Amino acid sequence: MRLVPLLLALGLTGTAFAAERETRIPEAAVTAAAQLREQALADNTGWNVVESLTTEIGPRLAGSEADARAVAWAQAKFKALGFDKVWIEPVTFPKWERRGEIASVLGAYAQPLTITALGGSPAGTVEGEVVHFADLAALEAAPEGSLTGKIAFVDYQMKAARDGSDYRNGGATRSKGPSAAIRKGAAGFLMRSAGTDSHRLPHTGITRFDEGLTPVPSAALSVPDANQLARLAARGPTSIRMALDCGWDGQATSYNVIGEITGRTKPDEVVLIGAHLDSWDLGTGAVDDGAGVAITMAAGHLIGKMKQPPERSIRVVAFANEEQGLHGGIAYAAKHMGDLRKHQLGAESDFGAGRIYAFNTGAPAHARAATEQIAKALAPLGIEYAPDQGGAGPDISPFSAKGLTWGWLAQDGSDYFDLHHTADDTLDKIDPKALAQNVAAYAVFAYLVAEADGDFGSAPRADAAASE
Amino acid sequence: MRLVPLLLALGLTGTAFAAERETRIPEAAVTAAAQLREQALADNTGWNVVESLTTEIGPRLAGSEADARAVAWAQAKFKALGFDKVWIEPVTFPKWERRGEIASVLGAYAQPLTITALGGSPAGTVEGEVVHFADLAALEAAPEGSLTGKIAFVDYQMKAARDGSDYRNGGATRSKGPSAAIRKGAAGFLMRSAGTDSHRLPHTGITRFDEGLTPVPSAALSVPDANQLARLAARGPTSIRMALDCGWDGQATSYNVIGEITGRTKPDEVVLIGAHLDSWDLGTGAVDDGAGVAITMAAGHLIGKMKQPPERSIRVVAFANEEQGLHGGIAYAAKHMGDLRKHQLGAESDFGAGRIYAFNTGAPAHARAATEQIAKALAPLGIEYAPDQGGAGPDISPFSAKGLTWGWLAQDGSDYFDLHHTADDTLDKIDPKALAQNVAAYAVFAYLVAEADGDFGSAPRADAAASE
Numbered sequence: 001m002r003l004v005p006l007l008l009a010l011g012l013t014g015t016a017f018a019a020e021r022e023t024r025i026p027e028a029a030v031t032a033a034a035q036l037r038e039q040a041l042a043d044n045t046g047w048n049v050v051e052s053l054t055t056e057i058g059p060r061l062a063g064s065e066a067d068a069r070a071v072a073w074a075q076a077k078f079k080a081l082g083f084d085k086v087w088i089e090p091v092t093f094p095k096w097e098r099r100g101e102i103a104s105v106l107g108a109y110a111q112p113l114t115i116t117a118l119g120g121s122p123a124g125t126v127e128g129e130v131v132h133f134a135d136l137a138a139l140e141a142a143p144e145g146s147l148t149g150k151i152a153f154v155d156y157q158m159k160a161a162r163d164g165s166d167y168r169n170g171g172a173t174r175s176k177g178p179s180a181a182i183r184k185g186a187a188g189f190l191m192r193s194a195g196t197d198s199h200r201l202p203h204t205g206i207t208r209f210d211e212g213l214t215p216v217p218s219a220a221l222s223v224p225d226a227n228q229l230a231r232l233a234a235r236g237p238t239s240i241r242m243a244l245d246c247g248w249d250g251q252a253t254s255y256n257v258i259g260e261i262t263g264r265t266k267p268d269e270v271v272l273i274g275a276h277l278d279s280w281d282l283g284t285g286a287v288d289d290g291a292g293v294a295i296t297m298a299a300g301h302l303i304g305k306m307k308q309p310p311e312r313s314i315r316v317v318a319f320a321n322e323e324q325g326l327h328g329g330i331a332y333a334a335k336h337m338g339d340l341r342k343h344q345l346g347a348e349s350d351f352g353a354g355r356i357y358a359f360n361t362g363a364p365a366h367a368r369a370a371t372e373q374i375a376k377a378l379a380p381l382g383i384e385y386a387p388d389q390g391g392a393g394p395d396i397s398p399f400s401a402k403g404l405t406w407g408w409l410a411q412d413g414s415d416y417f418d419l420h421h422t423a424d425d426t427l428d429k430i431d432p433k434a435l436a437q438n439v440a441a442y443a444v445f446a447y448l449v450a451e452a453d454g455d456f457g458s459a460p461r462a463d464a465a466a467s468e
Numbered sequence: 469m470r471l472v473p474l475l476l477a478l479g480l481t482g483t484a485f486a487a488e489r490e491t492r493i494p495e496a497a498v499t500a501a502a503q504l505r506e507q508a509l510a511d512n513t514g515w516n517v518v519e520s521l522t523t524e525i526g527p528r529l530a531g532s533e534a535d536a537r538a539v540a541w542a543q544a545k546f547k548a549l550g551f552d553k554v555w556i557e558p559v560t561f562p563k564w565e566r567r568g569e570i571a572s573v574l575g576a577y578a579q580p581l582t583i584t585a586l587g588g589s590p591a592g593t594v595e596g597e598v599v600h601f602a603d604l605a606a607l608e609a610a611p612e613g614s615l616t617g618k619i620a621f622v623d624y625q626m627k628a629a630r631d632g633s634d635y636r637n638g639g640a641t642r643s644k645g646p647s648a649a650i651r652k653g654a655a656g657f658l659m660r661s662a663g664t665d666s667h668r669l670p671h672t673g674i675t676r677f678d679e680g681l682t683p684v685p686s687a688a689l690s691v692p693d694a695n696q697l698a699r700l701a702a703r704g705p706t707s708i709r710m711a712l713d714c715g716w717d718g719q720a721t722s723y724n725v726i727g728e729i730t731g732r733t734k735p736d737e738v739v740l741i742g743a744h745l746d747s748w749d750l751g752t753g754a755v756d757d758g759a760g761v762a763i764t765m766a767a768g769h770l771i772g773k774m775k776q777p778p779e780r781s782i783r784v785v786a787f788a789n790e791e792q793g794l795h796g797g798i799a800y801a802a803k804h805m806g807d808l809r810k811h812q813l814g815a816e817s818d819f820g821a822g823r824i825y826a827f828n829t830g831a832p833a834h835a836r837a838a839t840e841q842i843a844k845a846l847a848p849l850g851i852e853y854a855p856d857q858g859g860a861g862p863d864i865s866p867f868s869a870k871g872l873t874w875g876w877l878a879q880d881g882s883d884y885f886d887l888h889h890t891a892d893d894t895l896d897k898i899d900p901k902a903l904a905q906n907v908a909a910y911a912v913f914a915y916l917v918a919e920a921d922g923d924f925g926s927a928p929r930a931d932a933a934a935s936e
Contacts, residue, residue, distance in 0.1 A: 055699045058579030066579065111526030111534065111752070114891065199667050200751070200891035224894040228752070231523045283668070284579070284696070423582065423668035426692040 023367040023454030025374070032306065032451075033377045033444045040302050040440035041381075047432045049077060050294035050353075054284040054427045061281040062321035063095035063252030070277050071255045074293070074318045078259030081301040083316070085262060088255035089335055091320035093327040095252035096120055098204075098281055100245040101219060103190075107239060109232055115190070115219040116282065117246045118174060119206040119324055124217040125243040126151060126188035132233040136173045139180050148185035151240060152177070155230050157223075160196040164351065164413040170194025171205070178218040179210040188242055189218040192226035197418035200224055204280050205421045206324050217244045254278070254320040256328045259297070261304040263312040263450060270315040271449045272346035272404075273299060273442055276322030276395055283425030287416060291430055291438070292349035293318050299442035303450075310450035312344060319395040322350070329395030333402055337460075340403055344449050345456040347407030348393025349442065352419070353430040354412035356441045359383050360390035362406040364457040371456075374448045378409075381441050386410070403461040407449070409441050491835040491922030493842070500774065500919075501845045501912045508770050508908035509849075515900045517545060518762035518821075522752040522895045529749040530789035531563035531720030538745050539723045542761070542786045546727030549769040551784070553730060556723035557803055559788035561795040563720035564588060566672075566749055568713040569687060571658075575707060577700055583658070583687040584670040584750065585714045586642060587792055588677070592685040593711040594619060594656035600701040604641045607648050616653035619708060620645070623698050625691075628664040632819065632881040638662025639673070646686040647678040656710055657686040660694035665886035668692055672748050673889045674792050685712045722746070722788040724796045727765070729772040731781040731918060738783040739917045740814035740872070741767060741910055744790030744863055751893030755884060759898055759906070760817035761786050767910035771918075778918035780812060787863040790818070797863030801870055805928075808871055812917050813924040815875030816861025817910065820887070821898040822880035824909045827851050828858035830874040832925040839924075842916045846877075849909050854878070871929040875917070877909050 053073060060070040071088065078086040096119055103113040106127070128151045133139040135156040142152075154177050158170035171194055178189040193203035202222040209215040219242060221229060232238045257277060263269065275292025279285020300316040303309070319328030336343070345361060359378050361371045368387075375385030390408030392400035400406045412434075419425045449456065521541060528538040539556065546554040564587055571581040574595070596619045601607040603624040610620075622645050626638035639662055646657040661671035670690040677683040687710060689697060700706045725745060731737065743760025747753020768784040771777070787796030804811070813829060827846050829839045836855075843853035858876030860868035868874045880902075887893045917924065 051699070055696060055703075056577050058573075058577070058696070105526075109524050109526070198896050200669060200894065201667065224892070224896050227896055228523060228526070228894070231519070235523075424692070426668065426696070428666050428692050428695055 021366045023370040023452050023456065025370050025448050025452045029448060029451035030373060030377055033448050036302060036306065036447055037380065037440045037444045040443045041436050043302060043436065043439065044432065045301055046294045046298035046435045046439040049297050050286060050290045050430060050435065051427060052077065053290045053293060054286045058284045059281045060277065060279050060285060061097065062093065062254055062278040062324055067254050067278055071257055074257035074277055077297060078257065081297060082304045083259030083261055083300060085260040088257050089331065090253050090255055091328050091331040092251055092253045093321050093324060095249050096247065096324060097249055098246040103240055103242040105232060105238060105240050113225045113229065113240065114200045114202060114222045115242065116202040116204045117244045118218045118220060119204055120208060121218040121244055121246055122215045123245050123247045125241065126217055127239065127241040128187050129237055129239045130229065130233050132230060136177055136180065139177060142184045145185045147181060149187050151188040151190055151242065152181035152184065152186040153190045153229060153233065155192045155226055157192060158194050158196050158417055160414055160417060162412050162414050163410065164416055167194065167417065174205050174207050178207050178216065179213055182213045182216055186216060188216050191220050193220040193223055195223060195417050195420065195422065198223050199424060201422040201424050203421040204282055217242055219244060256320050256332055257318040259300060259316045261300050261309060261314040264309045265311040267313050269312040269342050269344060271312055271344050271446045272315050272317060273446050274317035274319055274395060275349045276328060277318035278321050278323055280323055280421050282421065282423040284427065286425050286427045286430055287352040287419050288421065288425055289350045291353035291435060295349045295435065295438040295442050298439040299446055302443045303447050310447050312450040314446050314450055322395050326394055326398060330398045333399035337402060340458055340460055343404050343458050345405045345407050345458060346396040346399060347409060347445065348396045349438065350393050351411040351413050352416040353435050353438065354414065354416065355434045355437050356381065356383050356409045356411050358386040358389060358410040360386050360408045361456060367454065367456045370452050370454065374445055377444050377448060378441055381437055383441060403459050405456045405458045407445060409445060411438065489834045491838040491920050491924065493838050493916050493920045497916060497919035498841060498845055501916050504770060504774065504915055505848065505908045505912045508911045509904050511770060511904065511907065512900065513769055514762040514766035514903045514907040517765050518754060518758045518898060519895060520545065521758045521761060522754045526752045527749045528745065528747050528753060529565065530561065530722055530746040530792055535722050535746055539725055542725035542745055545765060546725065549765055550772045551727030551729055551768060553728040556725050557799065558721050558723055559796050559799040560719055560721045561789050561792060563717050564715065564792060565717055566714040571708055571710040573700060573706060573708050581693045581697060581708065582668045582670055582690045583710065584672045585712045586686045586688060587672055587674040589675065589686040589712055589714055590683045591713050591715045593709065594685050595707065595709040596655050597705055597707045598697060598701050600698060604645055604648065607645060610652045613653045615649060617655050619656040619658055619710065620649035620654040621658045621697060621701065623660045623694055625660060626662050626664050626885055628882055628885060630880050630882050631878065632884055635662065635885065642673050642675050646675050646684065647681055650681045650684055654684060656684050659688050661688040661691055663691060663885050663888065663890065666691050667892060669890040669892050671889040672750055685710055687712060724788050724800055725786040727768060727784045729768050729777060729782040731779050732777045733779040735781050737780040737810050737812060739780055739812045739914045740783050740785065741914050742785035742787055742863060743817045744796060745786035746789045746791055748791055748889050750889065750891040752895065754893050754895045754898055755820040755887050756889065756893055757818045759821035759903060763817045763903065763906040763910050766907040767914055770911045771915050778915050780918040782914050782918055790863050794862055794866060798866045801867035805870060808926055808928055811872050811926050813873045813875050813926060814864040814867060815877060815913065816864045817906065818861050819879040819881050820884040821903050821906065822882065822884065823902045823905050824849065824851050824877045824879050826854040826857060826878040828854050828876045829924060830858065835922065835924045838920050838922065842913055845912050845916060846909055849905055851909060871927050873924040873926045875913060877913060879906065
């Protein structure tokens with residue numbers, strides 16, 4: 001209805017042939033978004049939320065007592081922030097827990113090593129010679145049986161990057177290394193942490209063991225400890241002892257916690273933003289992912305405080321147990337598959353608290369102009385439109401794979417892997433100004449999507465493919 | 469004999485009235501020192517020594533098995549580096565050890581806290597409400613009995629400084645805080661680490677309990693944990709549980725390990741340089757004080773390789789158990805008191821591995837010109853002469869108190885308290901170029917003192933006072 005005059009006003013009549021299908025954002029909404037942006041930059045709700053979560057709950061490993069407290073915290077926080085609908089949806093998953101971990105070099109150079117068990121590792125004590133591999137490929141190239149009774153040590157050093165791109169290698173070492181080591185006969189697996197810091201704080205994270213293999217104790221060394229073990233191994237045969245007390249312990253149920261700001265004209269259509277509520281147990285989950293919870297909760301809150309709420313609802317999801325396998329995201333997608341078309345678009349904040357520097361959506365052609373309008377509204381925040389980049393955040397990805405259109409607000413992750421999955425992931429690492437920039441970006445983005453005339457292409461995958 | 473012509477040559481006849489007593493350094497030695505300086509800057513012996521000590525021995529808490537290995541390592545290293553006399557002198561002290569430490573917040577905000585026992589703390593488990601004090605003075609001002617059954621938490625945040633000057637406050641909190649807390653009735657003592665970092669790595673260090681007091685478990689929180697506990701305490705009454713397994717366990721004997729480059733004309737006169745061989749148990753003792761051991765060993769080694777050794781001997785001492793009470797320095801002073809006058813001067817490197825930026829000696833007036841000559845030879849290393857500053861390093865101080873003249877080569881300690889007494893004190897924190905600058909400075913300094921015509925005023929304190 002409003003679209004054709006708008007396009008005419010914008011001088012876009014050259015594309016008017018597509019007018020009836022093209023999604024556009026009304027100018028009044030763009031104006032309101034600019035006000036929202038400035039208001040968000042001056043607001044400290046995001047900081048207050050992450051301060052509250054990290055201080056009052058602290059570490060919240062999925063399935064733990066603290067995780068249950070975090071669920072209650074999130075419900076209370078949504079209500080306190082003015083979300084008019086707040087509910088929970090159960091998520092059940094295998095429960096893993098860490099009870100203790102210790103390692104030491106044996107023999108002439110005896111000394112302790114700082115390690116942390118990888119999530120999913122079994123308990124166990126292993127003693128054996130360390131076999132050093134420069135990277136995962138070197139381990140995979142080792143002869144069959146060559147590691148029998150030994151401990152594989154994959155020494156790959158991740159490089160820092162704004163987009164965190166080398167997590168590709170660091171993460172692969174963690175996820176594939178243990179199984180590769182077992183195939184060669186190894187009794188244990190050690191890796192240089194998938195991290196870019198230089199502190200005695202190892203990085204945990206989930207690993208998986210391939211079907212048919214018997215899992216072995218698997219852990220990460222802090223970066224300085226990896227340096228040390230590499231130096232020792234270079235001197236000659238080096239044996240270590242590693243004792244992990246950890247493992248799977250039945251099933252646990254946690255919850256996706258959901259808060260909604262109800263839309264004024266299309267309340268059943270939603271813009272989905274979110275982050276994950278769980279954290280690893282070593283730190284207080286500030287950058288992973290308290291920041292994301294805070295950014296999206298604060299963005300929803302600020303939209304809810306506007307004089308006129310947007311046409312569609314803003315749904316903020318604090319996902320359960322992302323860390324051990326996207327359990328919350330998978331559960332959300334399964335539960336809401338029937339409502340896929342009611343979801344305009346989804347975006348997750350799960351890459352720390354650094355400034356957002358780039359934006360895109362996975363919307364099809366008929367919503368590119370609207371995507372560009374959003375990009376223009378984000379530009380004053382120092383955010384570039386990156387039309388060929390991006391993808392779904394982890395908890396959005398299961399739904400995105402089924403057809404949900406993703407939004408992508410890329411955070412500067414230059415220091416993210418200094419902190420990721422370590423004890424050092426604490427509140428002091430968050431810059432309140434950068435956090436506010438994130439809140440402003442999410443608020444503007446979610447509001448404009450909610451105000452758009454037309455959709456962003458979310459549709460069950462088969463339909464989506466057919467329509468293009 | 470050589471002094472008067474030298475002074476004439478230098479145009480310093482205005483001070484020639486003092487010529488017969490004034491200490492000066494021959495020009496030939498100044499020239500040789502310039503060559504030594506350049507050679508040292510290009511040499512990697514210092515790096516190799518600290519790499520060897522931190523890698524092969526690692527943590528070496530005084531009295532531990534690793535400490536004994538460090539003694540053997542130091543003897544072997546002195547020999548390998550060409551020191552022509554190598555010997556050990558026993559040092560006996562009470563042995564303290566750490567076996568475990570854990571703390572957690574109790575109640576609604578339950579979560580773990582990262583702590584480390586202060587050296588000298590008794591074992592014990594205490595549970596109680598935390599009472600927050602901004603600093604030591606606030607604790608000392610608390611009413612008598614006001615902490616009965618509670619845990620004092622002194623929250624002083626040390627500031628970074630090139631000269632480490634705020635260790636005055638951080639160190640005082642650690643050394644005096646526990647006794648002050650006990651006097652108010654406290655069942656336990658917690659402090660924000662005496663550190664300037666922001667990592668989950670608490671700083672240990674020795675504490676003492678005043679006579680007549682019953683020691684209580686005493687520990688330091690990492691800086692982020694102190695932030696966290698302060699936030700929790702600000703929210704309302706906060707109780708914690710702290711369990712320390714540590715304590716004194718009889719006597720141990722370790723050794724001052726000494727290497728000497730024998731002087732060519734006055735072999736019984738020595739220039740004393742050194743560092744301490746022991747470390748705390750958390751890190752590998754790289755900046756505290758593997759660097760100092762490496763700097764002084766490498767300086768002695770390079771002097772020993774000169775075509776013509778200096779007139780006096782260069783004595784390098786790797787002191788035993790500095791950390792728990794300057795035991796090695798006290799033992800050295802006691803054993804060598806009769807040879808005090810044979811010691812030209814003493815200097816210890818025990819402030820990390822940062823570049824040296826200032827120099828001075830505690831020499832009396834008759835050796836100021838020689839001190840200035842040394843300063844001039846150090847200037848190309850970016851070292852300023854600071855005639856009103858300085859003092860004896862820790863292990864030199866007991867001997868200095870008895871009359872040994874100190875040399876002072878001030879290191880840039882801007883980041884020293886990021887690492888000091890933490891698990892993060894590891895090799896990767898040392899800049900090889902800065903280390904080489906230290907070696908060059910110590911080599912030049914020790915060589916020129918050893919070549920001086922005249923003394924630097926070392927004399928038993930009563931005599932020294934009488935002569936000024």
